Amino acid sequence: MQEIPKGKQNTNIVCKGLEHLHEHLSYGQSNVVNKLKMLDYVVSPATLSNIKNGGRVGTSILGVAARGMMMILQREMDMGFDSQTQDFLPKNSPGWVASVVPEKPKQDPESAAFILHDAGRLSVQEKANFIRHAKQEVIEVGVRLNSFSNYFISQKEDAYKTHILTLLRKGVNIKSYLLDPDSNEARIYFDDRTRVQSFEKDSISEIKKVVERLQTLCTEFEALHLPGKFAVYLYKHIPYSMFLVVDGGLEDGKMMLSHYLYGVRRANCPVLEFTKKEKRALFRKYWESVQLFIADAKKLT
Numbered sequence: 001m002q003e004i005p006k007g008k009q010n011t012n013i014v015c016k017g018l019e020h021l022h023e024h025l026s027y028g029q030s031n032v033v034n035k036l037k038m039l040d041y042v043v044s045p046a047t048l049s050n051i052k053n054g055g056r057v058g059t060s061i062l063g064v065a066a067r068g069m070m071m072i073l074q075r076e077m078d079m080g081f082d083s084q085t086q087d088f089l090p091k092n093s094p095g096w097v098a099s100v101v102p103e104k105p106k107q108d109p110e111s112a113a114f115i116l117h118d119a120g121r122l123s124v125q126e127k128a129n130f131i132r133h134a135k136q137e138v139i140e141v142g143v144r145l146n147s148f149s150n151y152f153i154s155q156k157e158d159a160y161k162t163h164i165l166t167l168l169r170k171g172v173n174i175k176s177y178l179l180d181p182d183s184n185e186a187r188i189y190f191d192d193r194t195r196v197q198s199f200e201k202d203s204i205s206e207i208k209k210v211v212e213r214l215q216t217l218c219t220e221f222e223a224l225h226l227p228g229k230f231a232v233y234l235y236k237h238i239p240y241s242m243f244l245v246v247d248g249g250l251e252d253g254k255m256m257l258s259h260y261l262y263g264v265r266r267a268n269c270p271v272l273e274f275t276k277k278e279k280r281a282l283f284r285k286y287w288e289s290v291q292l293f294i295a296d297a298k299k300l301t
Contacts (some may be wrong), residue, residue, distance in 0.1 A: 041068025087271035114274035
């Protein structure tokens, strides 16, 4: 029997494969193109049409299409290509179970869309709503915490302070972290920011004022002897992001974060919001980073 040229055989593999998939599984060419792509055998719709219609196709891409086609037929129909008949025949593989090749990636729970607040920092009410159902702990990591401290001073109590008191009465611990104004990291950070944002030059002195306000607040909450504790910490790291984490160690944990963009006011940096259940792998990465970032922070007394 005369040997069939490799190129001709690959063409037959693709054409016969298309016939069987259409006849038995009602697949069109677009379905096959998608399945080939999922198997890492990328063939364009135009190329597949050229093969089917006898057009000119490069040897390499023809081989890719043929290998992919054989894999689809094997997985979904338990058929193999027979070099003598130049057609696909049943393999009758023992214990074979059909495995449908998907046409697009399966939706992974971890790839569920997160909420993007592209305008930047959330309002007081939005933050209050975000933390209101905390069960164990609320952690906020910022740079100056100026806005945070003002929530308790310039806002009505029921805007934010009342929500914090409610959580403390429930036994929820509130922990806030800001940059140590006396650290070398603070000097380096603000010196660098000041190059493009002149208003940052007074940030260290502003942090010191915030520290005084927060010390007063800590004393006030401590005097109430509530089940939950309100604590403020100073860290010595170059700030990278803002974090607001609710119950990070629990299954219902959720998080907001905002990466600090150079030359952009921190309040205007986009904020991402997601939960541990919906974005488990992403949450784990950021939660680990938060824990390392605050590990050596010193409690404000």
